[in-house]
Amino acid sequence: MPKNCNFIEKLREVGLRPTKQRVKMCEVLYDREKTFHFTVNDLVKLLSEKMNQKISLATVYNTVHAFEKKGYLKEISIDSHKSYFDTNTSAHHHFFDEDTHELIDCGENDIDKINIRKNITGKK
Numbered sequence: 222m223p224k225n226c227n228f229i230e231k232l233r234e235v236g237l238r239p240t241k242q243r244v245k246m247c248e249v250l251y252d253r254e255k256t257f258h259f260t261v262n263d264l265v266k267l268l269s270e271k272m273n274q275k276i277s278l279a280t281v282y283n284t285v286h287a288f289e290k291k292g293y294l295k296e297i298s299i300d301s302h303k304s305y306f307d308t309n310t311s312a313h314h315h316f317f318d319e320d321t322h323e324l325i326d327c328g329e330n331d332i333d334k335i336n337i338r339k340n341i342t343g344k345k
């Protein structure tokens with residue numbers, strides 16, 4: 222089955238009409254070798270570039286949230302007003318680089334137990 226048919230199925234499954242923009246959005250999200258992290262604004266920019274037309278924030282927002290509800294995307298909240306989405310929906314940890322504003326995946330084996338000092342001598 223061609224990929225685009227899968228995407229149309231996927232969109233129908235989450236209750237969305239498979240418009241050209243949404244199918245393109247699926248391509249951008251899922252037709253790639255590696256999973257990636259993005260914000261809704263990132264995706265609007267990326268899609269507008271790829272399609273050579275302005276994609277509305279509302280369209281992207283609705284589609285992303287419909288996918289998230291169905292478990293096709295994972296939402297990662299950085300703080301109360303910043304959310305990233307992840308096309309990797311398996312369980313994994315994240316490292317957030319505050320300088321580059323980049324989310325980095327960490328596997329279970331990449332992470333050591335965090336050692337927290339139980340008591341600090343000289344302080345009461």
Ligand SMILES: [Zn+2]
Nearest residue numbers: 307309315326
């Ligand atoms: Zn991730």
